[in-house]
Amino acid sequence: MAKEHTSELLQCLTPFKPEVVDLAMWLRDFAWDLCPEANELIYDNYNAVAVGWSPTDKVGHIACSMAVGRTNQRVHFGFYWGSELSDPDRILLGQGKQYRYIVVKDKASFPAAYITRLVNEAYVNSLAKVKDPIQLRQGMTILKSVSEKKRGSK
Numbered sequence: 637m638a639k640e641h642t643s644e645l646l647q648c649l650t651p652f653k654p655e656v657v658d659l660a661m662w663l664r665d666f667a668w669d670l671c672p673e674a675n676e677l678i679y680d681n682y683n684a685v686a687v688g689w690s691p692t693d694k695v696g697h698i699a700c701s702m703a704v705g706r707t708n709q710r711v712h713f714g715f716y717w718g719s720e721l722s723d724p725d726r727i728l729l730g731q732g733k734q735y736r737y738i739v740v741k742d743k744a745s746f747p748a749a750y751i752t753r754l755v756n757e758a759y760v761n762s763l764a765k766v767k768d769p770i771q772l773r774q775g776m777t778i779l780k781s782v783s784e785k786k787r788g789s790k
Contacts, residue, residue: 674759725750
């Protein structure tokens with residue numbers, strides 16, 4: 637099962653403070669618990685490490701995600717198609733046509749029940765975007781990209 641497969645993500649998170657890694661791994665468990673049939677897509681990019689949970693191996697099908705910024709080490713939990721979610725309490729940030737997120741400062745202040753409802757809605761929405769059932773995959777961890785140059789690296 638991919639939830640137990642942590643080595644690639646932990647390798648990507650080595651430049652970050654231990655408390656940031658702990659929070660990111662906690663959010664990872666949170667997402668896996670809600671989306672056990674999804675796939676974990678890892679992007680070790682120039683400016684952030686981002687992880688998304690998708691019913692396929694495609695970025696366009698990501699239901700929810702977690703990202704850690706390289707320069708500010710800020711942690712976000714977000715939704716690739718967040719603009720399509722109900723968000724009745726209007727806690728999601730973002731002004732673009734698509735992505736919405738929250739800044740996660742710590743475990744205690746994370747609105748788990750509210751985000752759980754949004755993740756469930758986002759996963760159903762994500763599945764609806766899959767046009768060809770042959771694209772569906774289950775429980776894989778996929779390292780999608782690793783940028784050679786990283787912001788803040790020498």
